[in-house]
Amino acid sequence: MGITPILFWVLSTMALFSALMVITSKNPVHSVIWLILVFFAISGHYLLLNAQFLAIVNIIVYAGAIMVLFLYVLMLMDLKKEMEPQKNRWLKIAGAVAGGSLLLVLVAALKKADIGKDIAETRMGDIGLIENLGRILFTDFVVPFEISSILFLSAMVGAVMIGKKE
Amino acid sequence: MDWAILLEKAILILAVVTVSLVIAMYATWAERKVAAVIQDRRGPNRAGPFGLLQPVADGLKLFMKEEIIPNSSSKFLFIAGPALAMITALMTSAVIPWGPAVNLFGRDINLQIADINIGMLYVFGVVSLGVYGIMIGGWASNNKFSLLAAIRGASQMISYELAMGLCLIAVLMLTGSLRLSVIVGEQIGGLWNVVYQPLGFMIFFVCALAECNRTPFDLPEAENELNFGYHQEYSSMKLGFYLFAEYINMFISGVVMSTLYFGGYDIPFVNEAQWGNAWWVGLVGFGVLMAKALFFVFVFMWIRWTIPRFRYDQLMNLGWKGLIPLALLNMVATAVVILLLNK
Numbered sequence: 168m169g170i171t172p173i174l175f176w177v178l179s180t181m182a183l184f185s186a187l188m189v190i191t192s193k194n195p196v197h198s199v200i201w202l203i204l205v206f207f208a209i210s211g212h213y214l215l216l217n218a219q220f221l222a223i224v225n226i227i228v229y230a231g232a233i234m235v236l237f238l239y240v241l242m243l244m245d246l247k248k249e250m251e252p253q254k255n256r257w258l259k260i261a262g263a264v265a266g267g268s269l270l271l272v273l274v275a276a277l278k279k280a281d282i283g284k285d286i287a288e289t290r291m292g293d294i295g296l297i298e299n300l301g302r303i304l305f306t307d308f309v310v311p312f313e314i315s316s317i318l319f320l321s322a323m324v325g326a327v328m329i330g331k332k333e
Numbered sequence: 334m335d336w337a338i339l340l341e342k343a344i345l346i347l348a349v350v351t352v353s354l355v356i357a358m359y360a361t362w363a364e365r366k367v368a369a370v371i372q373d374r375r376g377p378n379r380a381g382p383f384g385l386l387q388p389v390a391d392g393l394k395l396f397m398k399e400e401i402i403p404n405s406s407s408k409f410l411f412i413a414g415p416a417l418a419m420i421t422a423l424m425t426s427a428v429i430p431w432g433p434a435v436n437l438f439g440r441d442i443n444l445q446i447a448d449i450n451i452g453m454l455y456v457f458g459v460v461s462l463g464v465y466g467i468m469i470g471g472w473a474s475n476n477k478f479s480l481l482a483a484i485r486g487a488s489q490m491i492s493y494e495l496a497m498g499l500c501l502i503a504v505l506m507l508t509g510s511l512r513l514s515v516i517v518g519e520q521i522g523g524l525w526n527v528v529y530q531p532l533g534f535m536i537f538f539v540c541a542l543a544e545c546n547r548t549p550f551d552l553p554e555a556e557n558e559l560n561f562g563y564h565q566e567y568s569s570m571k572l573g574f575y576l577f578a579e580y581i582n583m584f585i586s587g588v589v590m591s592t593l594y595f596g597g598y599d600i601p602f603v604n605e606a607q608w609g610n611a612w613w614v615g616l617v618g619f620g621v622l623m624a625k626a627l628f629f630v631f632v633f634m635w636i637r638w639t640i641p642r643f644r645y646d647q648l649m650n651l652g653w654k655g656l657i658p659l660a661l662l663n664m665v666a667t668a669v670v671i672l673l674l675n676k
Binding site: 194225226227235236238282297 | 380407410449450451454455457458461462465468469472480483484488491511529542
């Protein structure tokens, strides 16, 4: 077995295990720390696909900024009690049904897709490098790119407006 | 796989980490000597000549001290905090070009651990992770002063990261590459980046002070308000790791500033490219980079013993209303000039 499959299996195990720990941890701060590990594992997968820019931006934005804010909020709230408030039983059943349906749809979609044909190109292809990504974003995909930037701007203005409200 | 390259990189990593640790060790000694000179004292002078063995004695003392883990703390995270602070402090060194490529034992050896395509973003990513050591340690201590200090530290680091990133964008526009080796190469060929980016460098320097939690930005450990700051519950070498990580951060940020703005291992007014690639050329380049970095470390210390600490609102005002608009202006001005000159 080459180094790439070994790395792939290690990273996948790490990602899945950490993701499970995110939802099973009782303490929300522990959940956030497991989620940070998930992001690192996913960045590792991006690196295996030679998408270096995506990998590092995933770390900077998610692990470095968003998760810090999550931690920030959680640490300020008094969540020391390991007991969660018990939800209504009907709410739990509804949640299980909704989640199960989503799982069913995802599995059905995967079953139809011809996965065997699309083999990931590991350690080759340079589309993920920053020069090529930038060129494509500013030529072929310039409209969606600009629209998403406007979305960001409106989110920022909205956050400031909410923050200013007395 | 080529085992020689693996061995070469392993030796390089070992050397870089050792150098960082030794320099951080002696930076603690230098800090006291600088403080002594500024305050007209003698400083440490008992252990060894000029007190040179003082850091060794301090290290020994820290190792020997009793290790206390508070009962109400979250144990794993309490131990992980200082370890994370240390790891993130040391990680940046992986992408720094420490010297020109040399020829040793018939092999061309690049004095850089990883010449990755996204070097500058990697530095920025590690900087943005640096906050976890403080936050996790402060929270896991289960002490309100530690928690307050950790939260202060987190908000300070996030605020100053933004201006720092905007300065990096201006450097990126100037060189057109994120590779640190290319950035250094361009400066060796032409002028240093600080000539084009004086304002950018000033902002970067202030942000580096804030990211290292150095005075005047040492609010996370403001002892008159928070007892001892985020490492209040720590003792023994775990405390040592936090204090040590600060000195490593100082040294590494000095190296990053030299690399981005002051030509890296370039010797000014000397064309060292004609010296070939013998082993001593690499050593000279490394020495020059060290000299630049250590000068920045000295300036950090100089500032610490000169300027008092900011108040929290002053810190936030400077970051959000002072540095970020200035950095934005710097970025736009750089872009316009590059566009007009068709550089």
